Amino acid sequence: MTFGLQKCAKVEVIRGKLSRREDIILSDGQIINNLGEERRYRYLGVQQTYEIKQQENKREVEEQMITRVRKILSTQLSAKNKITAINTWAIPAFSYTAGILNWSKTDLERLDRRVRAIFTQHGMLHPNSAIERLYIQRSEGGRGLTSIEITDLKEKNNLKRYFGNETLPLHRLVSAMFDSRTPNAAERAEPETEELEEKWKRNWQTKPLHGRFYTSLHQPEVDMKSSNTYLTQGYLFPQTEGTFLAIQDQVVPTRVYIKHIMKQRVETTKCRLCNQEEESVQHLSSGCSAIAGTKYLSRHNNMGKVVHQLLGLKELLIKNFTPHHLYNPQALLENSDVKIYWDIPIATDQGVEHNRPDLVIWDKKKNEATIIDFAVPFDQNLMKAYKDKTSKYEALARQMKSMWRLQKVEIKPMIISCNGLVHRKTVQHIRELQLPINALCWMQKAVILGTVNIIRQVVYPH
Numbered sequence: 001m002t003f004g005l006q007k008c009a010k011v012e013v014i015r016g017k018l019s020r021r022e023d024i025i026l027s028d029g030q031i032i033n034n035l036g037e038e039r040r041y042r043y044l045g046v047q048q049t050y051e052i053k054q055q056e057n058k059r060e061v062e063e064q065m066i067t068r069v070r071k072i073l074s075t076q077l078s079a080k081n082k083i084t085a086i087n088t089w090a091i092p093a094f095s096y097t098a099g100i101l102n103w104s105k106t107d108l109e110r111l112d113r114r115v116r117a118i119f120t121q122h123g124m125l126h127p128n129s130a131i132e133r134l135y136i137q138r139s140e141g142g143r144g145l146t147s148i149e150i151t152d153l154k155e156k157n158n159l160k161r162y163f164g165n166e167t168l169p170l171h172r173l174v175s176a177m178f179d180s181r182t183p184n185a186a187e188r189a190e191p192e193t194e195e196l197e198e199k200w201k202r203n204w205q206t207k208p209l210h211g212r213f214y215t216s217l218h219q220p221e222v223d224m225k226s227s228n229t230y231l232t233q234g235y236l237f238p239q240t241e242g243t244f245l246a247i248q249d250q251v252v253p254t255r256v257y258i259k260h261i262m263k264q265r266v267e268t269t270k271c272r273l274c275n276q277e278e279e280s281v282q283h284l285s286s287g288c289s290a291i292a293g294t295k296y297l298s299r300h301n302n303m304g305k306v307v308h309q310l311l312g313l314k315e316l317l318i319k320n321f322t323p324h325h326l327y328n329p330q331a332l333l334e335n336s337d338v339k340i341y342w343d344i345p346i347a348t349d350q351g352v353e354h355n356r357p358d359l360v361i362w363d364k365k366k367n368e369a370t371i372i373d374f375a376v377p378f379d380q381n382l383m384k385a386y387k388d389k390t391s392k393y394e395a396l397a398r399q400m401k402s403m404w405r406l407q408k409v410e411i412k413p414m415i416i417s418c419n420g421l422v423h424r425k426t427v428q429h430i431r432e433l434q435l436p437i438n439a440l441c442w443m444q445k446a447v448i449l450g451t452v453n454i455i456r457q458v459v460y461p462h
């Protein structure tokens with residue numbers, strides 16, 4: 001066995017006090033020095049000598065962790081990458097000390113609060129947004145930040161479990177020490193981390209304002225996995241993610257919010273754009289008549305363009321991929337196999353009321369056609385939007401079938417709500433059209449950026 005003597009040091013404790021004497025000179029002439037002026041050494045992240053200075057250590061660990069969080073948040077990383085960086089680099093400054101230093105519940109709450117305050121300073125967390133969502137996994141509609149409180153619990157439970165299962169006297173001794181810290185047996189049974197995670201979900205669900213989006217997200221017709229894609233892929237700018245979640249949480253300072261939630265005086269709660277309906281965040285996101293023909297239309301078209309381009313590429317009607325925000329569909333694409341119409345009226349023998357769907361695919365080989373129409377409704381109107389679109393084009397489908405002598409004509413409405421909720425049928429239709437599954441991600445991105453831009457321009461116009 002070889003010792004790394006440069007990493008060794010000597011301390012002497014006489015009557016409970018550190019005393020400084022000669023360095024040790026080994027028989028081969030090598031030297032083990034006294035511990036340096038700081039009179040302590042770091043072991044697994046904790047400064048110690050013959051005792052652990054609790055307060056001093058806690059202060060240092062806290063500052064170290066906070067410094068790291070600040071450093072990460074001032075980088076150019078995306079929303080998800082920042083949080084991953086915090087979980088893997090900042091939080092461990094704390095986690096080494098869990099179960100070793102005496103962190104009280106108040107300490108843990110303060111640490112979590114300080115991290116959140118820095119998020120707010122960087123525009124990543126609206127101060128009135130749902131805190132719970134920060135700590136819920138991204139695949140479940142949260143942002144996947146590790147909480148200090150859970151880290152502490154997890155580490156303590158691991159330590160207890162480890163020492164509880166071992167049989168050597170030393171292990172037994174440590175185990176008994178854990179028990180003596182909490183003399184009450186009932187308190188000794190710490191909750192498991194899963195219980196705390198469930199609690200966050202319950203809290204989110206039951207909050208009067210924030211809970212609305214939870215309910216929408218859990219509607220039976222919502223495809224949970226696709227609806228959370230923007231979170232699991234985490235491509236948004238951190239501030240955009242923060243703003244978008246504030247919109248979902250309905251804590252955006254609309255006139256209704258300012259009056260009823262912030263309890264401040266406003267002259268009117270009527271919408272500043274249409275002056276007809278109440279200015280709620282839902283109204284601005286997808287219900288205002290004043291921007292239906294402009295801002296909503298371009299959001300809707302941006303979602304449709306994604307599908308148009310991918311269809312064109314698949315059918316070899318388009319050669320090169322264009323970034324989605326620069327892509328402009330041609331009204332008509334055609335080769336010997338297939339014809340694709342974009343936003344042009346379909347002439348019929350007997351005129352039908354709705355003859356201008358967003359997309360029509362005429363498959364000449366199979367002798368069938370598909371009518372596709374896009375919609376970006378309120379979160380709660382996914383099902384209604386789907387039904388409306390289907391019945392809207394039934395007459396046209398019948399006419400096309402007889403006029404073009406087709407085997408069948410299918411109507412495939414593609415619905416993503418203004419807050420990014422993807423209808424199950426949208427996922428199904430994308431599969432049926434054999435488009436890459438990324439299509440959903442890009443369609444959702446077009447909708448989300450559209451909604452964020454609308455709210456930013458109206459509510460934060462500077």
Ligand SMILES: [Zn+2]
Pocket residue numbers: 271272273274275276277283287288289290
């Ligand atoms: Zn309006």
